[in-house]
Amino acid sequence: MPKHVELDASPQPTLLRALTLLTGLGFLATLYLGLFVAGTDIQQGEIQRIFYIHMPSFFGAFTAFGATVVGGMLYLARKQAAWDRIALAGAEVGLAFALINLLTGAVWARPIWNTWWTWDPRLTSAAVMCLIYAAYLMLRAGIDDSNQKRNFMSVYGIFAFVSVLTTLFIIRIVPETIHPVIVGASPQNAQGSFEATSGVFMALAPSMLLWLTLMPATLIWHRYRLETRREALERLKFQALGD
């Protein structure tokens, strides 16, 4: 007879509750800064504010995918299922963030570039990134044996990250992008760049910080707990059915 305690969700640790609250408040605060405090860009109009989500979400995806590759490597080294759960959570959260990045980018491009999508190198590499992690999740769902699954997915997570980096790296070498670079040198033919003034940075810096750290950390932690519980229940279910 399985113990009663393991069946129900364990109570959330205080730190997680605090983190969730902080992330939620931070999200609202950065939204407020981006939508109401930062000035309207005179060239691009209101749509420029989408940038306060667009760019941070890309970096958030990067943090989350980083969790996937680090989790995978540590799983291979230590064989502790916890690292694999972090890797899975990272892939899921990262994919959601990367999708936000793509969607907000497309909505921005429509009024500024007059098209939802173009096969620009930068856009191509972002789309490839989404595809690879979507494949990660599908492949994961297709493997039954849990140890095999963890091994394979750790390896695949490493390759996924390498593909992301090589695609980004290829794109650096091809200067034909029309995507503007806000921080750093902008390519000569960038279309839709805007001057990053102090007001922009005031709204951008907190948003970047939030998406780089708190957002992925909180979401990954919640997803991690969910996976822990799912695995425990799976075991118990087989035990109970086996009895």
Next chain:
Amino acid sequence: MMMKLAGLASVLLCLLLISGGAGGSDHDETVPYLRTGGFNVPVLAGWENQSTDEIAQFHLAEHSATIRTAIVALDDPLAASQAELANWIDAGSVSPVYSGKVNLADGTWHVAIFEPDADISVSIMARRVGERTVVISFIERDESNRILMLTMAQEDESQRRAHTELVAATDLLMSPLAGEHGRVSEIKLSSGAWALYPGAGHTRMGMVFGNDSFLALAKGPIGVKLATLADAYFTVLLGFFITPDNSGYLALGLAAAFVTLGLLVFSYFWRARSLDQDAALIRHLARADD
């Protein structure tokens, strides 16, 4: 094992460094802009800024000239120009001494020149924006001068100089003063590269931009003054733009971001709920065993 991982980590790190390497930053100097009344115009350095929340207005006392930009709630450019003119003279409806049309990059501009009195000349360019009209006026009050600004489509688009249009405009507007011009000199101003045609009776300036000639005419040999005023007026005209209204797209983008994030968080709740159901099932099975 650790060796392998260290090797792996260093490969990843190298890739990260390569893909992250960005060049240094260099920013262009940008012209300061004035935002008011739903539009934007460059700020004229050295001019007194008399703008309000509705209009942009710059005044240069030295040459008793004013450049005013406003959006008028009329959809006829001529009527809108006359409405703007009423700010400067008391008389009722005044007909323009010259009117024309020119297609610039941002749309069709209607050119009108008014000379209601000897001491005032008003050059106006107006463009329809939906139900309203943008009016950019140049007002000059000096009895000893007549200074006019206008834009004409080029007759021969292969010409690099606005000579043909200048002659036409002079014949039309300055005929009593027409005469041979002196040596043509090139001057570079912030609005572009102009050709200055000095003369005893009058001074003329012309610039070609796109397929249009931008012209400034003045009575008398007043080259420097004309250059200052023409540069200021056409800087405002060429620099004028309306911030696009795309808040609908902003709402769409935010909705897309919220829905994606919401779906992720919702899926957490959903999956937690199905785990609760699993737990209930296991409890049921265990009880059935007992």
Next chain:
Amino acid sequence: MMTPFLACVLAIIAKDLRAEFRSRELLSVMALFALLSVLVFSFALELDREARAEAVSGVLWVTLIFASLLGLNRSLAQESDQGNLDALLLAPVSRSAIFAGKFAGNALFTGAVGLALLPLMTVLYNINMVAPGVIVTTVVGTVGLCSIGTLLATMTAQTRAREALLPIALLPVALPFLLTAVRATKGALNGAPEWQVWLQLLAGITVIYVVLCLLLYGYVVEE
């Protein structure tokens, strides 16, 4: 000098070649598929000569990727179905050597199909594909593709739904190869000088993937 590593690699290649020589299962399927694919593309794009000339490097690489998927699936499925893989793992050789052997075998077969495609496409599309630049790109690209392909096929061969999983796993990860190889091939055909930059990129990615596969193969055949 014959190290145990090299001996093992050669033994696996020899085994695969012998098996293939007897059954002709792998090459015939891959070659037939490649032929059909090129013909289908040729029919589909026939209307427009310009488009055909532009698309030819894309046709080459799409065909090669799908042909390699077929070959990889079969090659690794044979190993795991007949218990060969387990036997190999019992042998006192390093996992990297097993990988290198299977990888070399797959690269040989896929490379042969790829090189055979070049004269065929020269005839069908009326563009000279048997050029040094195209040949080098085909060889390098095939090697890169087969490295990650062999690793992923080893993974999916051990799962239930392997035929469905290999394309899903391989195609997104192979995109860096596809992007660079198509550009290099197109450049080599047009005589554009930057094709060598693309070839160098392709070679660089290939080296990275081969090294990673050698490092990581042990984990995907672990019990």
